Amino acid sequence: MVNTFELHLINAALPLLEEKKLFELKAAGGRWISIRKQEQPGELQEQQGGPIATLSTLSDGRDLSGCRIDLEGRMLLPGLVDAHMHLDKAYSLSAAPNQSGTLYEAIHSYSRVAPMFTKEQIKARMRKAALRALSFGTTAIRSHIDFHLRTGAEVAMRTVQAALELKEELSGQVALEFFPMCPYNSHTLLEQDAIHEALQLGLDGLGGAPHLSETPERDIDRIFELAARYGKPIDLHADESDDPTKRTAAYIAEKTIAYGFQGCVTVDHLCSLSAMDEEAAASVIRSMADAKLQAVTLPACNLYLQGRGDRGLIRRGTTRIKELLEAGIPLATASDNIQDPFHPFGRGDLAQIGQLTAYAAHMGSPQELRTLLRMMTDIPASILGLKEYGIAEGHPVNFVIMDALTVDEWFAEQPAGRWVYNNRRWLSVTRTEHHMGWVSDPEQHATQASGVQNKK
Structure with missing residues (x-):
């Protein structure tokens, strides 16, 4: 089944909405049309909906139209x-x-x-x-x-x-x-x-x-x-x-x-x-x-x-x-x-x-x-009086993905990786060697920090 959404993200952390949960987000026409809490981490891996790509694939400059992009637990924030x-x-x-x-x-x-x-x-x-x-x-x-x-x-x-x-x-x-x-x-x-x-x-x-x-x-x-x-x-x-x-x-x-x-x-x-x-x-x-x-x-x-x-x-x-x-x-x-x-x-x-x-x-x-x-x-x-700001259904799609799984990690580690999207296109992709790897449960991240290989 081909993914028909303009943008389809899975396994996204939304700390401004709810922590310790992962979300699936869909966008069309430059606006969010669906923001759904995933009942189980990683549940969407086996469902139909188009091929799955990762942010490292995006960093390589490949065409990801029709793909579900797996954020692997990374934080997604409004711009x-x-x-x-x-x-x-x-x-x-x-x-x-x-x-x-x-x-x-x-x-x-x-x-x-x-x-x-x-x-x-x-x-x-x-x-x-x-x-x-x-x-x-x-x-x-x-x-x-x-x-x-x-x-x-x-x-x-x-x-x-x-x-x-x-x-x-x-x-x-x-x-x-x-x-x-x-x-x-x-x-x-x-x-x-x-x-x-x-x-x-x-x-x-x-x-x-x-x-x-x-x-x-x-x-x-x-x-x-x-x-x-x-x-x-x-x-x-x-x-x-x-x-x-x-x-x-x-x-x-x-x-x-x-x-x-x-x-x-x-x-x-x-x-x-x-x-x-x-x-x-x-x-x-x-x-x-x-x-x-x-x-x-x-x-x-x-x-x-x-x-x-x-x-x-x-x-x-x-x-x-x-x-x-x-x-x-x-x-x-x-x-x-x-x-x-x-x-x-x-x-x-x-x-x-x-x-x-x-x-x-x-x-x-x-x-x-x-x-x-x-x-x-x-x-x-x-x-600034910005209208329709934030990650919410009906709002314009304007966000940055941070190469961190939690707010605490982001402030402490200051990871370089950022992926910026606005006005229906990716505007900036910063490659990184920092991210320590995705885990299905963000709470497990602290225990995993010493054992996972670095990722581009």
């Missing part, structure tokens, strides 16, 4: 969601070095060279970063883009044009959102006109870093006015500082309630929360929760940038991750900067970011690892 990147700055470190490693030198260094980049250079860097993230399983990205109006509107609009062209080019592979970093400290007519033009061209929301401003409340007021006028969400860098007096998040919460923007405002970094005493931090977090703010932690960059003035016991730099989660604030973890003056490392791999988050926040229990998984999938998908 990962990176809620905070700076695609336009990615891979710019050689042109914009940062000797001190501080946030302020990073800002100055990139601002100095930004006018020298052509639109094609900016777009090429953005494309490289987005496709690299795709190869690791990320199929949706929100990127903050620089808006260098002090060097002229033409310079600022180069990045906008590059971003919008890339968004169209990668449509169907990676869903891209772009938020301009609104200028601060000055409010010239030129700046106002340029922001209006950028929003009219199709940017997705409004961003900025008002905590860097000499007049942060005025800048926040202006951003909310623009967002209300254009019906756009807001996503702000907030309090990326070791200074405990930086508390723009509380004012952002106040304005969110005043404008009725609950659920439409995201704040990122929030480093100063960790520098405050317990009472002050709890007060800011309560205000955030009351305003239904969403939040993003950026552990890689903040571990690298923050605490530069400390001696002896150096602060970790990240925000109060566990406290935000306990307050019920939707919190995602994301990549931020990639090989630029703000962060010389990174590759757009959310598995790496998840592990860094676990280190920074002391999250290692089975329950905490599953929370971290949601911080790269369901939670950022909600922040």
Whole structure:
């Protein structure tokens, strides 16, 4: 019997749906039409329904149409969601070095060279970063883009044009959102006109870093006015500082309630929360929760940038991750900067970011690892407002297969193997030597780890 489904997967682990079970999934017309729990592991091996292929066969580039693809117990996740990147700055470190490693030198260094980049250079860097993230399983990205109006509107609009062209080019592979970093400290007519033009061209929301401003409340007021006028969400860098007096998040919460923007405002970094005493931090977090703010932690960059003035016991730099989660604030973890003056490392791999988050926040229990998984999938998908996200009947088929049998193994081993599918086609296949072999019962995996040969 020939398999007539567009995609037919068996022996798939779906940890976001139910652990310790395997599933059969069928798709047609680019949507899931059946997701069925297998009563017994491996039961479909003997049933009719077309020949069976494995992911190693897919890695060899063979045509698998009409086949059932056996995942051999591997994890299948909806495409990962990176809620905070700076695609336009990615891979710019050689042109914009940062000797001190501080946030302020990073800002100055990139601002100095930004006018020298052509639109094609900016777009090429953005494309490289987005496709690299795709190869690791990320199929949706929100990127903050620089808006260098002090060097002229033409310079600022180069990045906008590059971003919008890339968004169209990668449509169907990676869903891209772009938020301009609104200028601060000055409010010239030129700046106002340029922001209006950028929003009219199709940017997705409004961003900025008002905590860097000499007049942060005025800048926040202006951003909310623009967002209300254009019906756009807001996503702000907030309090990326070791200074405990930086508390723009509380004012952002106040304005969110005043404008009725609950659920439409995201704040990122929030480093100063960790520098405050317990009472002050709890007060800011309560205000955030009351305003239904969403939040993003950026552990890689903040571990690298923050605490530069400390001696002896150096602060970790990240925000109060566990406290935000306990307050019920939707919190995602994301990549931020990639090989630029703000962060010389990174590759757009959310598995790496998840592990860094676990280190920074002391999250290692089975329950905490599953929370971290949601911080790269369901939670950022909600922040980005993605419709029909997740592995469910009727939803678009958009997923990544990880070369691991359990969530615990994935975080601990960081296996390289990824198979990414979106828009009715395989987009990226990463070969691996890691996977230790399939077992019919995922619970047996720990006992098998030492005896099974490696597999391509």
